Amino acid sequence: MAVARGEFSSKIGFxxxxxxxxxxxxxxxxxxxxxxMNGGAAFVFVYLILAFCLAYPALxxxxxxxxxAKSNAVAALSGESTKVPAARPFGFLVGIxxxxxxxxxxxxxxxxxxWMISYMIEPIAKMAGxxxxxxxxxxxxxxxxxxxxxxLFMVATVYIIIGGVKNGIEKWSTRxxxxxIGLLVVLIIYVAxxxxxxxxxxxxxxxxxxxxxxPELLVDALGQAFFSxxxxxxxxxxxxxxxxxxxxxxxxxxxxxxxxxxxxxxxGLLVIPAMYVAQAQGVQIFAEDGVTLLKEDTLIFQVLPQLxxxxxxxxxxxxxxxxxxxxxAALTSSxxxxxxxVAYAVESLKQDRKKSTxxxxxxxxxxxIVIILNxxxxxxxxxxLTTKYAQPLLGLCFCVFAGWLWHxxxxxxxxxxxxxxxxxxxxxxxxxWYVKFxxxxxxxxxxxxxVI
Ligand code: PHE
Numbered sequence: 001m002a003v004a005r006g007e008f009s010s011k012i013g014f015x016x017x018x019x020x021x022x023x024x025x026x027x028x029x030x031x032x033x034x035x036x037m038n039g040g041a042a043f044v045f046v047y048l049i050l051a052f053c054l055a056y057p058a059l060x061x062x063x064x065x066x067x068x069a070k071s072n073a074v075a076a077l078s079g080e081s082t083k084v085p086a087a088r089p090f091g092f093l094v095g096i097x098x099x100x101x102x103x104x105x106x107x108x109x110x111x112x113x114x115w116m117i118s119y120m121i122e123p124i125a126k127m128a129g130x131x132x133x134x135x136x137x138x139x140x141x142x143x144x145x146x147x148x149x150x151x152l153f154m155v156a157t158v159y160i161i162i163g164g165v166k167n168g169i170e171k172w173s174t175r176x177x178x179x180x181i182g183l184l185v186v187l188i189i190y191v192a193x194x195x196x197x198x199x200x201x202x203x204x205x206x207x208x209x210x211x212x213x214x215p216e217l218l219v220d221a222l223g224q225a226f227f228s229x230x231x232x233x234x235x236x237x238x239x240x241x242x243x244x245x246x247x248x249x250x251x252x253x254x255x256x257x258x259x260x261x262x263x264x265x266x267x268g269l270l271v272i273p274a275m276y277v278a279q280a281q282g283v284q285i286f287a288e289d290g291v292t293l294l295k296e297d298t299l300i301f302q303v304l305p306q307l308x309x310x311x312x313x314x315x316x317x318x319x320x321x322x323x324x325x326x327x328x329a330a331l332t333s334s335x336x337x338x339x340x341x342v343a344y345a346v347e348s349l350k351q352d353r354k355k356s357t358x359x360x361x362x363x364x365x366x367x368x369i370v371i372i373l374n375x376x377x378x379x380x381x382x383x384x385l386t387t388k389y390a391q392p393l394l395g396l397c398f399c400v401f402a403g404w405l406w407h408x409x410x411x412x413x414x415x416x417x418x419x420x421x422x423x424x425x426x427x428x429x430x431x432x433w434y435v436k437f438x439x440x441x442x443x444x445x446x447x448x449x450x451v452i
């Protein structure tokens with residue numbers, strides 16, 4: 001008997017889940033720090049263009065393929081809809097590589113998310129008058145602390161995914177996403193009222209256009225856009241497969257992109273002014289040369305906590321809220337990463353959901369622990385391998401599938417579900433040739449640039 005597939009119960013359920021996947025450490029940590037290190041507003045400008053012109057079409061490719069196939073990425077790409085039978089094994093390979101990439105991303109993501117939790121608890125330990133515990137919580141060299149919080153985070157991720165699409169992913173995304181947005185707004189208002197914030201806003205919002213063609217900036221912005229929209233690993237394909245047939249995919253995809261880009265932008269309004277507020281309080285934010293900013297982990301885990309420290313008791317609350325925000329953002333993304341292998345195990349390998357979620361979660365945890373134990377050698381390596389190489393290349397493959405290897409009629413019919421007039425829409429006039437020629441070409445060009 002076929003296992004009944006889960007589905008999002010409503011439009012808003014899908015939007016919050018997909019936006020929850022997209023909005024994560026990539027937005028609140030990656031985007032602002034990338035912006036700060038790439039000349040401020042110039043990076044924002046390039047990022048916005050790339051997100052809408054390259055990442056959005058690739059997102060649509062995943063959503064359309066997913067909902068049409070109503071299955072996980074491996075089954076979708078190696079199934080009937082791939083019109084060239086010889087390409088089906090290739091589809092299988094792309095799907096499996098996506099799963100492995102999702103597992104690897106989650107293995108480093110879980111470590112970073114664990115740090116967020118420990119930094120969230122640290123102010124509480126201080127308030128409770130336990131300075132020793134507070135010290136341990138922020139001790140980056142403590143393997144015990146790193147392992148403990150990674151385990152804690154993975155347990156939460158596994159718990160939600162066992163619940164399935166409606167009672168796990170949708171339920172928790174609709175609870176956590178509004179909380180995240182509310183917290184973000186409160187923190188921005190608070191930081192904006194502090195001395196030094198104005199200088200940060202200036203840096204963030206006034207572009208230095210001379211940097212716009214800098215190849216490094218372009219490559220960073222593309223990688224950031226693909227990571228942020230959760231592309232290439234099959235996450236959006238799987239979430240797309242849980243959308244009901246009467247929903248308009250074009251509208252949903254656009255909403256998710258707007259929310260993701262919007263929240264990244266808003267997070268910049270928090271983190272960059274906060275850095276300058278810290279500077280106004282005497283905290284060092286630039287390296288020795290006085291021009292280059294400190295590295296991103298230093299910014300989040302040293303500069304910001306130092307800023308919170310200068311604020312006395314209020315700082316404890318603000319610090320706790322900030323890292324709580326980070327932890328929520330990470331959780332709604334990590335569940336989408338875990339759903340990729342779990343959907344494959346349940347549907348294609350016919351395994352029990354609960355058992356496979358626990359087994360895959362444990363496997364990922366094991367990989368995380370190996371990374372923690374060989375941190376210097378593996379942490380940066382896994383991040384580069386997955387986000388700089390695998391994600392753009394897999395994203396390119398999805399575009400090739402949608403543009404060249406799938407039946408065009410299948411794709412059109414799918415877009416028409418929930419959007420009967422699709423054939424005459426602007427989307428259908430542009431997207432098919434765009435995803436066929438321009439997207440693969442541009443992604444390949446950027447990729448070549450980043451490798452050479
Ligand atoms: N988009 C998430 C973030 O910005 C990360 C992610 C990547 C999630 C790939 C799922 C798949 O943090």
